Every structure is written in C-alpha cells, then in structure tokens.
C-alpha cells in the first residue's frame with residue numbers, strides 16, 4: 001500500500017475503461033488531489049484507483065502435459081492488484097495442466113491469496129483445431 005502520493009509534477013493517467021482513452025490529470029489541491037480530463041464517473045473512479053491501488057486483469061497461458069496443445073490460455077476471473085502480477089505470473093509458471101479442461105474451468109483457486117481464480121479461456125484441449 002502506498003502511504004504518500006507524489007504529484008509533482010502532476011500525473012497523467014490514461015483511462016482504459018472505454019475506447020475514448022481520456023487523459024486524466026491528477027494534481028495536488030488543498031483538499032487532496034484534483035482530477036481533470038475525465039468525461040464520466042467511471043473514469044474518475046479509475047483514476048482514483050490508479051493512484052492508490054491499481055488493479056488489472058491478467059491474461060496469459062500455462063503449460064500442459066499434452067503434446068497436441070502444450071500451452072492453454074487462461075485469465076484471472078477478476079482483477080488483482082497490479083503489484084501482485086509478477087507473483088501471479090511466477091505461480092502460473094509452476095502450473096502444468098494434466099486434464100483436458102475447457103473454457104471456464106478453474107486452473108488455480110485464490111491465486112497467491114488474491115481471492116481471484118485463474119480460469120481456462122480456450123477449448124483447445126477438448127476440440128482439435
């Protein structure tokens with residue numbers, strides 16, 4: 001967790017909540033932080049979270065034991081703290097899928113204690129391409 005937010009110079013945050021990609025500026029103000037450049041409340045919430053506790057969805061792949069598909073794609077079923085992504089990627093690097101899973105099957109529960117699961121996003125192991 002971050003104790004102090006440094007905004008000198010002001011921080012520019014590109015909102016990724018929709019394709020508009022608004023550039024939101026965070027500047028110090030007497031009441032704390034002033035945000036400008038956002039077009040909606042979602043963008044403001046995103047910018048506030050980016051300053052305090054940035055979250056991300058992770059999409060990647062894990063190894064399998066199957067020669068016809070040595071890797072299978074996976075993603076988190078929710079957002080995890082951006083600061084945890086390296087730990088989660090390392091944990092997924094130790095996973096080898098040993099059964100023919102399909103879309104939605106859980107590959108790892110509560111990964112790294114995040115409260116988020118890793119789920120399969122491909123039917124590659126059950127349907128030949």
Ligand code: SF4
Pocket residue numbers: 015016017018019020021022037038039040041042043044
């Ligand atoms: S601030 Fe609103 S309109 Fe702009 S990119 Fe974010 S979600 Fe889209």
